[in-house]
Amino acid sequence: MVSASNQRSRAATARATTATQGDWLRWAKPLAFAASLYPLARLVLFGFTGNLGANPIEFITRSTGLWTLVFLCITLTVSPARRLTGVNELLRLRRMFGLFAFFYVMLHFATYVWLDQWFDPMSIGKDIVKRPFITVGFAAFVCLIPLAVTSTRAMVRRLGRNWARLHKLIYLIAVLAILHFWWMKAGKNDLLLPQIYGTIVIALLGVRLLWWVKRRYAAR
Ligand code: HEM
Numbered sequence: 555m556v557s558a559s560n561q562r563s564r565a566a567t568a569r570a571t572t573a574t575q576g577d578w579l580r581w582a583k584p585l586a587f588a589a590s591l592y593p594l595a596r597l598v599l600f601g602f603t604g605n606l607g608a609n610p611i612e613f614i615t616r617s618t619g620l621w622t623l624v625f626l627c628i629t630l631t632v633s634p635a636r637r638l639t640g641v642n643e644l645l646r647l648r649r650m651f652g653l654f655a656f657f658y659v660m661l662h663f664a665t666y667v668w669l670d671q672w673f674d675p676m677s678i679g680k681d682i683v684k685r686p687f688i689t690v691g692f693a694a695f696v697c698l699i700p701l702a703v704t705s706t707r708a709m710v711r712r713l714g715r716n717w718a719r720l721h722k723l724i725y726l727i728a729v730l731a732i733l734h735f736w737w738m739k740a741g742k743n744d745l746l747l748p749q750i751y752g753t754i755v756i757a758l759l760g761v762r763l764l765w766w767v768k769r770r771y772a773a774r
Pocket residue numbers: 612615616617618619620621622623626659662663666688691692693694695698727731734735738
């Protein structure tokens with residue numbers, strides 16, 4: 555009798571917790587979506603008010619590149635944050651942040667192809683082959699495409715276990731993105747930001763490695 559009422563009360567608490575977390579997500583998701591549009595809104599505003607600086611193409615390329623990296627880092631932060639806080643709903647924001655990383659890299663790449671290279675395929679091809687920082691940036695971009703294409707619920711269902719395997723590419727993408735940034739800034743002797751982002755990415759990947767080792771150890 556006591557245990558049945560305990561069970562009922564536990565189930566009620568679980569339902570209440572889920573409802574509270576659901577409520578929390580209802581406003582957090584649109585808020586995160588609106589905040590994620592800030593980099594684009596800022597660029598548009600600067601464009602219309604003539605505040606893109608002396609070299610607007612460079613400004614747009616650098617801004618979209620940096621925001622791509624920021625969204626990659628945010629996407630990689632979601633899983634550790636969920637594990638530390640126990641708030642499973644955080645995972646539902648992960649796809650959105652990942653897609654924003656893809657959105658900003660598309661803008662980044664489009665700026666390069668259109669405003670920097672004027673749609674010249676020979677020049678673009680040569681650049682990708684000859685400049686290592688462009689080579690790794692391009693590789694990161696190509697790797698992001700299958701992740702964006704398979705981000706829908708239908709694709710998650712269709713690919714099953716292979717979906718998780720494929721999405722491990724995000725780790726390689728993060729490393730390539732840091733290399734791209736590092737290589738670009740190394741030529742300018744300005745490594746502070748790449749070092750900061752490199753440390754963040756190493757920490758985020760390091761936490762996962764630790765958990766993986768712990769899981770393997772526990773399984774034995
Ligand atoms: C996931 C993919 C990518 C990420 C995360 C990324 C990130 C970045 C970052 C952080 C910067 C420097 C921003 C700053 O100076 O503050 C940058 C610059 C740049 N990126 Fe990317 N990028 C990516 C892909 C690409 C691709 C595919 C291309 C072209 C094929 C490209 C071309 C460039 C160029 C031309 C610059 C500016 C160089 C300069 O101003 O001297 N990036 N990128």
